[in-house]
Amino acid sequence: MNIFLHEFKSYLKSVGIWSAANFLIILVYFSAFNAISLETAQMQTMLDAFPNELLIAFGMNDMNFGTLLGWFGVVFLFCQICLAIQASNYGFSLVSIEERELTADFLLPKPLSRVKILTAKILAALAALTITNLAVWASSFFTINLLRQGRTYDAAALVMVLSTIIVFQLFFLSVGLLISLLMKRVRSVISLSMALSFGMYILNAFGKMIGEDSLEIISPFRHFDPNYIINHQAYNWSLVVISLGVILVAVPASYLLYQKRNITAAV
Amino acid sequence: MRIYLRELKANFKSLLIYTGVVAFFVVVGFQKFTAYAQNPEILDVLDSMPKAMLDTFYMNAFNLTTVEGFFGVMYAFVALILAIAAVMWGSEIISKEERDKTVEFALTLPVKRSTLITAKAAAALTNCILLALATWGLNAVSASGYDPGPEFYTFLFQGMAALVLLQVIFLSIGIFIGCAMKQHKRAGSVAISILLGTYFFSVIAGLRDEWDFLKYLSPFKYFDPVMILRESRIEPVYLWLSAGIIVACLSGAYLIYQRRDLYI
Numbered sequence: 001m002n003i004f005l006h007e008f009k010s011y012l013k014s015v016g017i018w019s020a021a022n023f024l025i026i027l028v029y030f031s032a033f034n035a036i037s038l039e040t041a042q043m044q045t046m047l048d049a050f051p052n053e054l055l056i057a058f059g060m061n062d063m064n065f066g067t068l069l070g071w072f073g074v075v076f077l078f079c080q081i082c083l084a085i086q087a088s089n090y091g092f093s094l095v096s097i098e099e100r101e102l103t104a105d106f107l108l109p110k111p112l113s114r115v116k117i118l119t120a121k122i123l124a125a126l127a128a129l130t131i132t133n134l135a136v137w138a139s140s141f142f143t144i145n146l147l148r149q150g151r152t153y154d155a156a157a158l159v160m161v162l163s164t165i166i167v168f169q170l171f172f173l174s175v176g177l178l179i180s181l182l183m184k185r186v187r188s189v190i191s192l193s194m195a196l197s198f199g200m201y202i203l204n205a206f207g208k209m210i211g212e213d214s215l216e217i218i219s220p221f222r223h224f225d226p227n228y229i230i231n232h233q234a235y236n237w238s239l240v241v242i243s244l245g246v247i248l249v250a251v252p253a254s255y256l257l258y259q260k261r262n263i264t265a266a267v
Numbered sequence: 268m269r270i271y272l273r274e275l276k277a278n279f280k281s282l283l284i285y286t287g288v289v290a291f292f293v294v295v296g297f298q299k300f301t302a303y304a305q306n307p308e309i310l311d312v313l314d315s316m317p318k319a320m321l322d323t324f325y326m327n328a329f330n331l332t333t334v335e336g337f338f339g340v341m342y343a344f345v346a347l348i349l350a351i352a353a354v355m356w357g358s359e360i361i362s363k364e365e366r367d368k369t370v371e372f373a374l375t376l377p378v379k380r381s382t383l384i385t386a387k388a389a390a391a392l393t394n395c396i397l398l399a400l401a402t403w404g405l406n407a408v409s410a411s412g413y414d415p416g417p418e419f420y421t422f423l424f425q426g427m428a429a430l431v432l433l434q435v436i437f438l439s440i441g442i443f444i445g446c447a448m449k450q451h452k453r454a455g456s457v458a459i460s461i462l463l464g465t466y467f468f469s470v471i472a473g474l475r476d477e478w479d480f481l482k483y484l485s486p487f488k489y490f491d492p493v494m495i496l497r498e499s500r501i502e503p504v505y506l507w508l509s510a511g512i513i514v515a516c517l518s519g520a521y522l523i524y525q526r527r528d529l530y531i
Contacts, residue, residue, distance in 0.1 A: 021460075025467075032471065032478070078467055085459065100366075188363070190455035191281070191355050198351060199288065206296065206344050215295055 003107075003117060007124035011090070015128045018086045019135035025078050026139045033071035034147045068144060068153040073226040076161060079136055080168065080221060084197035086132060087169040090125045091176020092193050095258060096186035102266040118258050122177075122251075129169045137162050157230045164224040164235070171220045171243050172197060174250035181257040185264065218242065270376075270383060274360060274390035282394050285352045286401045292348065293341075293402075297409040300337045334415040335422050335496060338406065342492040345402060346430055350462060350487070352398055353434040356391045357441020358458040361520075365451035365530050374529070381521055388442055388517070395434040403427045422496050429490035429501060436486045436509050437462070439516035446520040451530055483508065 095118065098104035107117065140162060144153060176193060180186050200219040207216030216222050223239040361384070364370035373383065406423055441458050448454040469487035472478055482488035489505035 029467075029471065081463065085463075187367070188355075188359055188455065190459060191359065194351055194355065194459060195284070195288065198347070202292065202344050202347060203295075206292070206341070207299075 001120075003112075003120040004124045004127075007121055008127055011124065011128035014086075014089075015131050018082065019132050022079050022082055022132065022136050023139040025082065026075055026136070026143050029075045029078060030072065030143045031147055033075060034068070068148055068151055069157060069230045070227070072140070072144065072158070073161075073230055076140075076226040077221070080224070080226075081197065081201055083132065083136070083165060083169055084172050084200065084220070085193055087129055087172035088176040088193035088196045089189060090129065091173040092180045092186060092196075093189045094121050094125055094173075094177050094180065096180045096183075096189065099264045100186065104263050105266050108263060114259050115255060118255060122173075125173060126170075129173065130166070133165045133169065136165060154230075154233075157233055160233070160235070161226045161229050164229070167240070167243055167247070168220055168224050170247050174247050174254065177254045178250040178257070181254055181261065268386070270378070270386035271390050274387055275393060278356065278360070278390065278394055281356070282397060285348070285398055289345070289348055289398070289402050290405050292344065293405045293409050296337075296341050300334075300413070303332050303337065333419075334410045334413050335419045338410070338419070338423065338426070339492045339496055342426055343487070346433055346487060346490070347466065349395075349398060349402065349430050349434050350437045353391075353395050353437040354441040354458045354462050355455070356394055357388075357438040357443075358445040358454045359441075360387045360391050361442060361445030361524070362448065362451040362454040370529055380524055380527075384442070384446070384521060384524055388438070391438055391442070392435065395438055396431060399427050399431045399434065402430070421499070425495050425499055426490075426492060429495060432509055433486055433490055436489075436512050439513045439520070443516035443520045443523075446524040446527065449528075449530075486512070 098107055108114070110117075140158065144158070172193075176196060179192065179196070186192065201221055203216045204219040204221035204225075207219075207222070217239060220243050223236065223243045225236070228236055364373050374380065376383075378386075403423060407420070410419060410423075440461060444458050444461070445454050448457060465485040466487060468481045468485040472481035472485060472488055486509070489509060490501060494500065494502070
C-alpha cells in the first residue's frame, strides 16, 4: 500500500498536465470544427454520391462531416495520440526508473516480493491513467453540450467511444512495460514511448489512406477507430480482440521477466 | 573533434533504429502501391468528380497511380518520422549528460561550453543528414521497380532536401530546449509537446480560410510537396521563417548554456 501511495503521488503532476492538455485539445479543436460543421452539412450529401471504393481509398468512408459526432471522431483521434504517449511513458518508466535513478537498491531489499512491488506499481499507474480517462470523459460531455446549440447527438455512441480509452491505455502501458523489461537498460523513456505511440499512429493513418489492410491491423488506433464506432454503433470486435490479446500476453510476461530480472545496482 | 566522434558513436544505435523505422514504413508503403501502380480505373473515377470537390481534398494534386504521386502522399508521414528523430536527438544530446550524471565530466574537459555545444550539434546534424540520405536511398531503391521517370528522381531529391531543412528546424528547437530547460527531465516532454502542437496545427490549417495563419506556426506546412513536385520551389517566406527559427534557437541555446546552472 505504501508503494502504491508513493507511486500514485509521483504521478499526480503529470496526470494534471495530461488531463489539462486533453481538455484544451477537446475544447479548442471541437469548437473550431463545430464552426465548420454547420457549413459542411451540404458537403456530406455531396460525399454520399461518390463511389464507396474511392472514399475508402481516402479514408473518408467512415467519416460523417455533417454531424457533431463526426467531427468529434477527428478530435478524439488527437486525444488518442496524447493518451497513447502518456500511457507508454508510464509503461516504459514503470520499473526502469528504479534502475536509472539507482533507487532499485533501496526498493528491492524491502520485505516484499517482486510480484507485490510490480502489482502496486501497475495499479498506481492504472489509477493515474484512470484519472486522465475520467478527465477526457468529462471534457467531452462538457464541450459537446456547451457547443451543440440545440442539435442532438447520440449519447450512446459517445459512451461507446469513450469506453475504449481504458483498453487503449492498457495496451500502451503493458506493451511499454514489456519492452522495457526486455531491454537491458532503458536510457531515454521518451524516445521509446514516442516510437511506440507515433509508430502505431503513423501505421494506422497511412494504412487507412490507401490500399488494403496489411500490417496496420496491429495498431490500436485501428482497433478503436472512433469513426467506425460512431457509424456502426458497435466495436470492430475482430480487431479489438487483437488489443485484448496483446494485453493478456504482455502483463503475465512482464511479471515473469521482472521476477527473473538481473537488476543493475549502484555499486 | 573527439567530442564529435564520441557523440556520433553514442548515437549510432539510435540512428540505426530510426533508419529501421523508415525502412519498415517505406516497405509497407510501396507494398500498398502495387495495387495502384498503372491502374487507370481509379483515375476514371477521379475524373468524374467535380473540380471543387477534388481541390478541397487535394486529390487532384497527386496522381496515385504514378510513383511521384504516391511518394507525394507518403511525404507527410516521412516528414513526421524525420522530424521526431531530429527533435529527440536535439533535446537529448544536451540533456542526457545531466540525466546520465556525466555532465561534471563533460564540462571539466578543457573546452569551452560553446565548443561543446558546437560539437554536439554537429554530431546531431550529421545524424540527421545520414537519416535523410538513408530515406532517399530506400525510396529510390523501392521505386526503381516501377521504372520511374527522371521527374521522380528530381522530386525525390528536392523533397529530401526540403526535409533536411525541416530536420534542421526541429533540431535547433530541440537543442534550444535541451539548453534552456532548468530541469533536464522536462526537456524531452517539452520537445514532444511542441512537435505535437505544430503537427496538430498542420492537420487543421487547411480546413478553413480563417485558420490559414496556422500554417506559419507549423514547420510541417512549410514544405509543400505539391509545390515541390509542380514548380520545384518553396515559398520564399517559409525559407526566411525557417532561417529565423534556426538562428533564434541556436543563438538562444549558446547564450543560455553559457550561464546555465547545472543539476548535479
